[in-house]
Amino acid sequence: MLIDFRFKTLDPIRNIANWILRPLEYVMIAPRNIFEAGSKYFITRAMLAQENQAIKMRHGELSLLANQSEFLMVENQNLRELMALQKQIPFKTLPVEILFNPPNPISQRIVINRGSNDALKLGNPIANDSGILGQVVRLYERSAEVSLLEDRDFAVPVQVARNGLRAAVFGAGRGNPLELRYLPVASDLEVGDILLTSGIDGVYPPGYAVAVISKIERNADKNSSNVFCVPVAAVNRYRQALAFLYDPQFDAKAPTNVNKSSSGTSATNTPGRRQTRARGMQ
């Protein structure tokens, strides 16, 4: 135990055990999946029609927004180029399926069905349609373990959407609200503020929703405030999610280098064009 905790040298053993265990886990997941498939099969026609209509409307709205955002993104990149700021990095996303969450009362993790074979890397963020879910913390060949936002001392650097104030959100363990730590009393925060990833760590791409502030306790004596927030993404609800194949090293390069590489690989990395799916996934 100590060896694993301090030196992390037992990974080969873990990999072998995981290789034996994973098929069995898939077998045991099967009954649940069959049950869910069965209950989905018996949905009435009226419900389907209703759902279809709602989805069509949503699709219309979203495609309108998408057209607009493409335009805005190109404009933004051009402006950034004019101001000689660093460009936003395009990245790919990979759809993943959440297999199960391991019965471990101490940590909050989930296991997903993609691993290093699918170009997933250690530290890649996982998100669903509404916001960030967590980060890959242990990688196998065909699966990976993801630490959720609620995990104790799991930190995400964020920015308040309203005024751009930078902070870090910390997980406080299972069932507890997330915390914004190390903020002075006078900081400009309100209940209901949305926290977006700031992207300064190079792990999370900037501008994705993480949490909403739910409660603020200002403590004037100690010049500190306890700020509690709720994750935006329903952490324990859905089965599908997206992995961002966001490369932190790409972020850290010198501006000249970035310009060269973007001009060299023109087709894939043109600014303002974001590929939404990894190669080979189509």
Added chain:
Amino acid sequence: MIDFQSGYILRPVNPVFIYFSLFCALLLNLLPIGNYGWVPDWLILCIVFWNIHQHRYVSVITAFILGLMMDVHNSDLLGLHAFSYSLVAYVAISWHRRIVALTVLSQALHLLPIFLLVSLFPVLVHWLLSGDLYWWALTGTIQAVIEALLWPLAIRILLAPQRRPIDVDHNRPL
């Protein structure tokens, strides 16, 4: 072996059944029920049972390997379950003469500390390593109590093949 509950002599055990039951318990543990503290650990129930009744077939080593599997499944520190399972297997073997002679209910009471040890061991280790005590994880006591309550059921199921009668008289089935 004598069945102390009924006073009869049991049939010899089938090793295949032992390993089959351990495998089934492992599969039950892999069921995606969710991250709840109270879900009973079927594997430790099975390991303790066979360590008490047939410690020549199921030893500390078996407990260690199965514990390693559970570590990987739970994404815990490698060796956490492996150590606690083998510790418990040792305790079960050293108590086995005393425990089989008791009535079923007092057996369950005797095994409660063993199950408590398994349930709370990860919490204690994390407390030692990181200095934080996870109060939430103390719901493991409920798990231990549930496992102790399942003990009579485990005896009923796992001893059933050995309790079959040797001569079956078809004219008088009882």
